[in-house]
Amino acid sequence: MSATLLTVLGGVAHTASADTPGTATSPSPSTQTETQTVLTASSDTVGPGGSVRITATVYPGIFVTPSGGVVFKDATNKVRLGEVKPGRRCILTSEPCPMTLSVRANRLKLGPNTITGTFTGDIAETPSSGSIVITRTKTETNPTVTTTCQTGAPNCETPTDTSVDGTAAAQISTLQTVGATETISLSFQTTELPCSTPGTGDPLVFSSTNAPSSKLVTYTVYGTAADIANDTYGTEGNICLGSTQPFITKGFTPPVLVDGLYYGLLPDCVPSDVVPPCADPATFQSGGESGEDQYTQPAVVSADDPKYGH
Numbered sequence: 001m002s003a004t005l006l007t008v009l010g011g012v013a014h015t016a017s018a019d020t021p022g023t024a025t026s027p028s029p030s031t032q033t034e035t036q037t038v039l040t041a042s043s044d045t046v047g048p049g050g051s052v053r054i055t056a057t058v059y060p061g062i063f064v065t066p067s068g069g070v071v072f073k074d075a076t077n078k079v080r081l082g083e084v085k086p087g088r089r090c091i092l093t094s095e096p097c098p099m100t101l102s103v104r105a106n107r108l109k110l111g112p113n114t115i116t117g118t119f120t121g122d123i124a125e126t127p128s129s130g131s132i133v134i135t136r137t138k139t140e141t142n143p144t145v146t147t148t149c150q151t152g153a154p155n156c157e158t159p160t161d162t163s164v165d166g167t168a169a170a171q172i173s174t175l176q177t178v179g180a181t182e183t184i185s186l187s188f189q190t191t192e193l194p195c196s197t198p199g200t201g202d203p204l205v206f207s208s209t210n211a212p213s214s215k216l217v218t219y220t221v222y223g224t225a226a227d228i229a230n231d232t233y234g235t236e237g238n239i240c241l242g243s244t245q246p247f248i249t250k251g252f253t254p255p256v257l258v259d260g261l262y263y264g265l266l267p268d269c270v271p272s273d274v275v276p277p278c279a280d281p282a283t284f285q286s287g288g289e290s291g292e293d294q295y296t297q298p299a300v301v302s303a304d305d306p307k308y309g310h
Helices: 223-236
Strands: 002-006 036-041 051-059 069-072 077-084 097-104 113-117 130-138 145-148 166-175 182-188 204-208 215-220 238-242 254-257 260-264 283-285 294-299 307-309
Touching: 036 113, 051 069, 051 113, 051 130, 069 097, 077 223, 077 260, 166 204, 182 254, 204 215, 215 223, 223 283, 223 294
Parallel strands: 002 307, 036 130
Antiparallel strands: 002 204, 036 051, 051 097, 069 077, 069 113, 113 130, 145 182, 166 215, 182 204, 215 294, 238 260, 238 307, 254 260, 283 294
16 A cells, blocks of 8 residues: 655846946945845856855945845745845945855746845945846655554654655654554655646655554644745645545545545544545645744554645
8 A cells, every 4th residue: 555645047136226346335324335235156047955045245335334124025925034134244345245145946947046135235335136046946856764563662753754855754654553564665756646736745655564553643844835835825735635445624625536545625623523635734834044943743643544745
């Protein structure tokens, strides 16, 4: 039996308003010097598990001292990536002021992402912004985790498995004492399920030698995938399931048969008399300025339920 849990082209854009470096004059009490912000990157692509350094260089002109910061955003997905303040080398100097932010691959959506850097300005300088395109890539092969538990063990629990592109992680455990030697395997695929939401993490594939035993699947997505899932579903959550057998779906709509599997959205596990497969409430945790957002949703399934995801 098998089961599945669903879930950068470089360039530099100059600011719309900027003086040629070196032509600006010192600010007077009633005027501000116009600035120019240019974005560059350590690479125009970023792959699974990697990161890219994005630098916003503010050209303040002669005798200008930037004291504001640069706010970096993923304009494609409307996600704030962070803010960087100028370092000491930017103080009391007429040299261009670079500010760098390191961004991990799983904070970006697959494909091209337009990253903007906006200098907020200060009492002496005007705001300005620039942009660059970073393409996030992915591989077609994902890791597999396999765990074997012996008869009588209190439960059978796999290590956490993470998709190669870093968008998702999952762990599976049984909900009762192991009645017979049981092996559970899980891995990720790249093909979305028919009822899944694009951009909410790679699908998880799992299998078990003891198909009838109930399993708790804890599935977490990170970065942009977490933001999309949270904005779309909130704590109510959403899981698309594929099963070899028909099952009760959310709203009691009939599952759709595709390629030998029945697909539909899982109902909530509450009230307690709901027959699994079913989904528990989701949780969202903000990563703040320097961390990654994460969105987690548990579900109760069996190995006869081959696929599910956001």
